[in-house]
Amino acid sequence: MTKTMTKRLWIETVGCQMNVLDSELVVAALRRQGWELAPTQADADAVFYNTCSVRQHAEDKIYSALGRIRLEKEKRPGLVVGVLGCMAQKDQALVRTRAPWVDLVVGPGQLHQVPRLVDGILAGSGPQLEVSLDRKGGSREAIARSFESYDPDRDPAMRPTPFQAFVRTQTGCDKFCAFCVVPRVRGPEQARPPEAIVAETKKLVAEGCREITLIGQTVNSYRWTDGGKTTRLSDLLAQLDGVAGLDRIKFVTNYPRDMTPDLIAAVRDLPKVCYYLHVPAQHGSDDVLLRMKRGYTIGEYMEMLGRVREELPHAAVTSDFIVGFCGETDAEFQTTLDLVSTARFKNSYIFKYSPRPGTKAFERLPDDVPEDVKKARNQVLLDAQTEASLADNLPFVGTRQQVLVEGLSAREERREANPGPDGTAQLTGRTMCDRIVVFDAPLRLVGRLVDIDITTAGAWALAGTVADGLAAAVPLEDVHQVHQIAFGPQPAARSGV
Ligand code: SAH
Ligand code: F3S
Numbered sequence: 001m002t003k004t005m006t007k008r009l010w011i012e013t014v015g016c017q018m019n020v021l022d023s024e025l026v027v028a029a030l031r032r033q034g035w036e037l038a039p040t041q042a043d044a045d046a047v048f049y050n051t052c053s054v055r056q057h058a059e060d061k062i063y064s065a066l067g068r069i070r071l072e073k074e075k076r077p078g079l080v081v082g083v084l085g086c087m088a089q090k091d092q093a094l095v096r097t098r099a100p101w102v103d104l105v106v107g108p109g110q111l112h113q114v115p116r117l118v119d120g121i122l123a124g125s126g127p128q129l130e131v132s133l134d135r136k137g138g139s140r141e142a143i144a145r146s147f148e149s150y151d152p153d154r155d156p157a158m159r160p161t162p163f164q165a166f167v168r169t170q171t172g173c174d175k176f177c178a179f180c181v182v183p184r185v186r187g188p189e190q191a192r193p194p195e196a197i198v199a200e201t202k203k204l205v206a207e208g209c210r211e212i213t214l215i216g217q218t219v220n221s222y223r224w225t226d227g228g229k230t231t232r233l234s235d236l237l238a239q240l241d242g243v244a245g246l247d248r249i250k251f252v253t254n255y256p257r258d259m260t261p262d263l264i265a266a267v268r269d270l271p272k273v274c275y276y277l278h279v280p281a282q283h284g285s286d287d288v289l290l291r292m293k294r295g296y297t298i299g300e301y302m303e304m305l306g307r308v309r310e311e312l313p314h315a316a317v318t319s320d321f322i323v324g325f326c327g328e329t330d331a332e333f334q335t336t337l338d339l340v341s342t343a344r345f346k347n348s349y350i351f352k353y354s355p356r357p358g359t360k361a362f363e364r365l366p367d368d369v370p371e372d373v374k375k376a377r378n379q380v381l382l383d384a385q386t387e388a389s390l391a392d393n394l395p396f397v398g399t400r401q402q403v404l405v406e407g408l409s410a411r412e413e414r415r416e417a418n419p420g421p422d423g424t425a426q427l428t429g430r431t432m433c434d435r436i437v438v439f440d441a442p443l444r445l446v447g448r449l450v451d452i453d454i455t456t457a458g459a460w461a462l463a464g465t466v467a468d469g470l471a472a473a474v475p476l477e478d479v480h481q482v483h484q485i486a487f488g489p490q491p492a493a494r495s496g497v
Contacts, residue, residue, distance in 0.1 A: 007035050007122075010044035014061065015052025017215045017252065018186070019085055021166040022111055023050045026084065028155030029115050042072070046080035046118060048104075051087035053181050055354035059087055066099040073101045080104060080121050084111065086185040089131050090358070096127060107131035109147030109171070109187050135184055147172060147187030151200065156207045161406055163210040163447040167200055168192060169236070173217035175255065177282075178293040178361040179322060179353060182217055189217070191224045194231045198239050201246065210447065211248040211404055212240070218255035220263055234266035241270040247449060248272055248404060250434070254279040257296050259304045264311045275312055276434035279304070280320035281343075284335035288325055293360060298339070305343060316346035316392075316433040323381055324374030325353045326365035333377050340384045346392055346435070347460070348385045352378050386459045393435065393457035400467055401437065403429035403452045405445045409438045428461075436461040 009030055013023040026048070027037065038044035047069055052058040062083070073079050082104035083095050089107030096102050103121050106114055109132035117128040132146035149171045156162050172187040173180075201212055214236075216222060222233040233251065240249050249272050256279050267273050283289050286297045308315060321336055340348060352374040355367045409426040427445065428438050429452075438461055439452050451467035 005034065007045040008038035008043055009035050009046050009048065010038045010041045011048040011050060012065065013050040014058050015050070015054065015086065017166050017213065018108070018168070018217075019050050019052060020160075021168060021215065022085065022108060022150065023048075024155070024158040024166075025150055025152055026050070026111055026114050027158050029112075029152055030118070031155055031157075032153075033115050033119075045078070046082060047072075048082040048084055051083060051085040053086040053090045053185050053356065055351065056356075057354065059091075062087055063098065066102065070099070070101050080118060082106065082114075082118075084108075084114070086181070089185040090181065092131050093129060096129070103127050105129040105131070108150075108185065111150040112148060112152070132187055135187070140188065144188045144190055147190065149190060149192055151192065151196070154200070154204060154207070156209075161447070162208050163404075164406070165204045165209050165212050166215050167197060167204070167212045168216065169197060169214045169219055169222045169233070169251075170216040175218060175295065176293065176360070178291060178365070179325060179356065179359060181356040181359055184358045186217065189221065191222055193226070194224055194236050194239060197236060198243065201240055201243055205243055205245040208447075210246065210449075211250070212246065214240075214249070214251040215253075216251075217253065218258060219251045220254045220258040220260075232260075232262065234260075234262040237263075237266045237270055237273055241272045246272060248274055248432070250274045250276055252278045256281065256294075256301050256304050259308065261307065264308060267315065268311050274432050274434060275315040276318075276346075276432070277308060277312075277315055278318045278320075279308075280349075281339060282320060282322055283325065283332075284337070284339035285332040288328060288332050288335075291326060291361075291365065292322075298335070302343075314433060316435065317344070318434075319343075319345045319348045321348055321350050321381060322353050323350060323377040324369035326361055326367060326369070328353075328369050328377075337381060337384055340381060340388060343388075344392055345385065345388060346433070347389050348381075350378055350381050350385065390457065390459040393459065393462060396435065396454045396462050397457050398454065400451050400453050401431040401435070401462070401464070403431055403437045403439075403450050405429040405441070405448055405450055407446050408443075431462075438463050439465055441466050 011023050011027060013019050041047060049062050049065060051062045069081055073081060080103050081101060083102055084106050085108050088095060088105045095105045104117055110130040113130045117130060121128060133143045135143060137143060151168055159165055170189055170191040172189045173183045174189045176183050204212060220233050222236060224231045237249060254277055259279060281301050282292055282294055284298055308317060355362045405427055406429050409428040412426050424440050424442055426438055427441050428436060430436055437452050452464040453467050454462045454464040456463040
């Protein structure tokens with residue numbers, strides 16, 4: 001493509017890390033075909049939305065964005081509007097029924113087709129739809145084949161920071177929790193070969209990456225069997241720990257039942273693996289866990305947590321919870337509240353139940369907890385977790401922590417400060433146990449591992465000074481602002497980030 005023909009793309013991403021990675025990869029593929037990122041949406045030749053279906057709210061946001069882009073499309077009929085990801089797979093042709101000005105609908109298992117489809121649309125082929133088979137739409141092999149893992153060559157320019165990257169271990173999920181649409185929209189669980197994961201990691205490290213986060217819906221269910229030899233997540237971590245130049249390895253999300261002793265030992269023994277385990281409990285009551293079809297009792301969860309605490313006393317454990325699930329009584333909600341008050345989670349992501357068509361809960365259980373009760377329970381649980389998080393953070397005051405410096409803090413981002421590489425600014429980074437730390441330091445420390453003396457703890461973050469004593473302590477008010485980075489909705493991965 002010649003320079004004058006360069007097309008410009010704007011992409012907005014909602015949802016989980018899988019979507020952030022998918023957007024990175026789609027943009028990389030289009031850049032190889034001569035596309036560039038547009039500085040603003042108004043400059044774009046194509047506007048894509050990479051979507052999420054986990055809760056209704058995420059879908060509503062996309063349909064309202066599509067309503068707004070319609071006006072732009074009326075002004076510029078040549079603008080290509082694309083809906084990618086989970087909502088494309090879930091709603092399929094319905095996306096174009098509701099928003100006929102959409103040109104492109106592509107599910108997460110068909111993203112490799114995007115460059116070809118966009119070319120087709122620009123050449124006048126009309127609207128394009130590519131989705132995978134439904135979970136009952138054929139043999140297991142045929143369904144699995146229709147959800148292709150999309151892991152083409154990376155493009156370092158596309159990552160939020162050049163020294164951190166997501167690496168996919170597997171696609172899909174076979175757990176079928178009663179509330180969850182993911183198995184439907186992301187397809188059967190399919191592992192990537194360990195060699196591909198290690199090779200991708202080595203390539204990322206050669207490009208300057210220092211931390212990788214392995215991602216899978218249930219990452220610790222990872223299994224790859226080849227010639228009678230099985231590679232589990234613990235084996236994969238051992239291989240990755242040997243990659244020279246890599247500093248840190250994280251992995252999300254863990255399924256409680258697959259938190260096996262070999263994995264806990266790997267986290268304990270492998271120096272690069274972070275002391276951070278996201279293991280969603282979802283609820284505190286056996287009856288609700290049964291209705292949710294989570295496959296464990298709270299006793300089993302606590303047994304797992306006990307093993308983690310024993311082997312990894314310094315590990316941070318985090319959870320997800322759903323409040324207001326079908327039939328949840330006050331007494332049942334209280335069990336979740338008790339769990340949060342006693343289990344010492346570093347933090348929890350709390351969601352109000354949102355019925356999802358195509359799930360067992362949607363088909364079989366009434367969504368009978370009123371919205372105002374869901375809202376109230378959400379707040380009560382959030383308050384309990386905030387208190388627990390603060391208690392969990394306080395012991396860090398007075399300790400020295402190694403921090404990977406990620407960039408400017410939220411406060412500096414808002415200020416749009418540009419202190420230059422030697423100028424001092426408020427920076428943010430994370431400890432080995434995934435705690436956010438803010439501190440004043442020269443910008444050139446971004447991307448480096450730095451020792452920080454912790455001086456203050458808030459519920460959402462720690463604050464401190466660079467260990468050589470150069471920087472000043474950060475007041476506590478600023479600590480709370482960092483909360484937005486970790487707990488606000490995923491900032492839309494817009495063009496240019
Ligand atoms: N294993 C996945 C889970 C994806 S969904 C992962 O990578 O995290 C993320 C979280 O959203 C779940 O753990 C659950 O707490 C919440 N969630 C899923 N479906 C939901 C629904 N229908 N309503 C409310 N919250 C839901
Ligand atoms: Fe969803 Fe349960 Fe899988 S929460 S992603 S069905 S483990």
